[in-house]
Amino acid sequence: MHQPEDQAAGIEIALWLYSENEGDWSRWMQSLSPDERERAATYRFDQDRASFIAGRYLLRRLLSEHIGTPPNKVPLSPDNRGKLRLEGRERPQFSLANADGLVAVAVASGCDHVGIDCERVDTEIEAAAVDSYCSADERRWLAELPAPERARAAVALWTLKESHLKALGVGLREDPRNVAFSWKDGIPDMVDGGDRDRRWHHRLVESGSQHVVALAACSRSGFPGISTRLFQDDNMPSE
Numbered sequence: 619m620h621q622p623e624d625q626a627a628g629i630e631i632a633l634w635l636y637s638e639n640e641g642d643w644s645r646w647m648q649s650l651s652p653d654e655r656e657r658a659a660t661y662r663f664d665q666d667r668a669s670f671i672a673g674r675y676l677l678r679r680l681l682s683e684h685i686g687t688p689p690n691k692v693p694l695s696p697d698n699r700g701k702l703r704l705e706g707r708e709r710p711q712f713s714l715a716n717a718d719g720l721v722a723v724a725v726a727s728g729c730d731h732v733g734i735d736c737e738r739v740d741t742e743i744e745a746a747a748v749d750s751y752c753s754a755d756e757r758r759w760l761a762e763l764p765a766p767e768r769a770r771a772a773v774a775l776w777t778l779k780e781s782h783l784k785a786l787g788v789g790l791r792e793d794p795r796n797v798a799f800s801w802k803d804g805i806p807d808m809v810d811g812g813d814r815d816r817r818w819h820h821r822l823v824e825s826g827s828q829h830v831v832a833l834a835a836c837s838r839s840g841f842p843g844i845s846t847r848l849f850q851d852d853n854m855p856s857e
Contacts, residue, residue, distance in 0.1 A: 626727035627842035629835060632680055633825055634721045634849035636672040642851070643668055647677035649689035671725075673716045676849060677702075680725050684710050701787040711786055720829045721849075730817070731836040733785030735777045736829045743772045751779060751794035755809075759800075770830070777800060777832035778806055778820055785834040806832075 647655055650759075654674050661667035680690035681704070685692065693705035702714070710727045713734040726732035748757065756775060760768050779794040785794070799806045799820070806820045819841050823831040826848055835842050 627726065627835070627837035627839050629724055629726045629729065629732060629833070629842050629844045630680065630831065630847040631823060631831075631844065631846040632676060632723045632725075633823075633827070633831065634672065634723075634851070635719055635827055635847065636676075636721055636850070637670060638719075641662075643658065643671050646671050649675050649678050651690060651694070669721075673714050673721045676721045677712065677714050679849075680723050681710070681712060684725055685705075685786075693731050695788070699787050701784075702751075703818070706842045713781075715781075715784075715831075717829060720825065720827055720831075722823075722825075722829075722831050724833060724835075726835060726842065728839060729835050729837045729842060731785040731787075733781040733783070733832070733834040734831065735780035735784060736825070737773050737777050739770055739773060739828050739830050741773050743769070743776065748772055751776060753795050753798040755800070756798055764817050773830050774822060774832065777830050778822070778834070781834040782808070782818070782820065782834040785836060793836045 647658065650658070650671065658667055658671050661670060678692050681692045682689040685704070685707070694702050695705050697703050709727065711729050711732045713724045713732050715722045715735045717736045718738045720736055722734050722736045724732050725736040748760065752760065752775060760771055763771055778799055778817050779797050782797050783792050783794065798809050801807065806822065808818055808820060817836045817838055819835050819837060821833045821844065823833055823846055826830045833844070
């Protein structure tokens with residue numbers, strides 16, 4: 619089901635540089651479901667465990683505000699592709715990403731699809747990896763950039779592609795070279811991809827940190843309004 623043609627599209631983005639204090643992790647766990655708590659316990663490394671817990675905590679806090687349900691009661695479940703959905707609801711659409719201490723969550727109303735991705739700006743991408751996810755035109759564009767700009771642009775391209783494929787719910791089952799970008803007035807524009815229509819919108823989002831954050835949204839009512847905030851944990855326990 620698609621949203622009504624006259625419904626304005628809007629996206630709320632929350633970015634969170636979360637604490638590495640284990641005492642906070644225990645509190646965040648209270649907002650997770652029993653299954654999520656069990657999954658958190660299976661992570662071998664503390665960094666991975668903290669990333670998972672913080673991601674689900676922030677996602678549940680935001681969705682709780684949208685649907686009026688306590689965070690630990692928000693009915694999340696994976697679809698047949700593994701993408702999280704709200705049980706019994708098609709709205710709001712949402713997406714979650716985390717990378718090296720940052721959690722990014724996008725919650726969208728009036729959109730058919732939304733995806734968000736984030737990566738450290740200093741992530742090193744080898745030439746072979748660039749060849750595996752960039753189109754020929756993108757590789758030529760990267761090669762023409764000065765070396766410092768090239769490294770950041772390669773990360774930006776990766777996050778843009780990841781956000782689009784996450785919005786579609788296909789992940790890397792789709793060849794990222796099939797989703798290609800160019801820049802128009804500093805804004806990324808998809809020049810290739812599954813839908814090839816103007817419903818798709820892509821942006822790089824200012825993160826306030828050493829991360830590149832990319833957003834993809836599919837909206838029939840034009841470019842969605844976007845609000846971005848840095849999440850501040852207010853120590854609110856779940857009910």
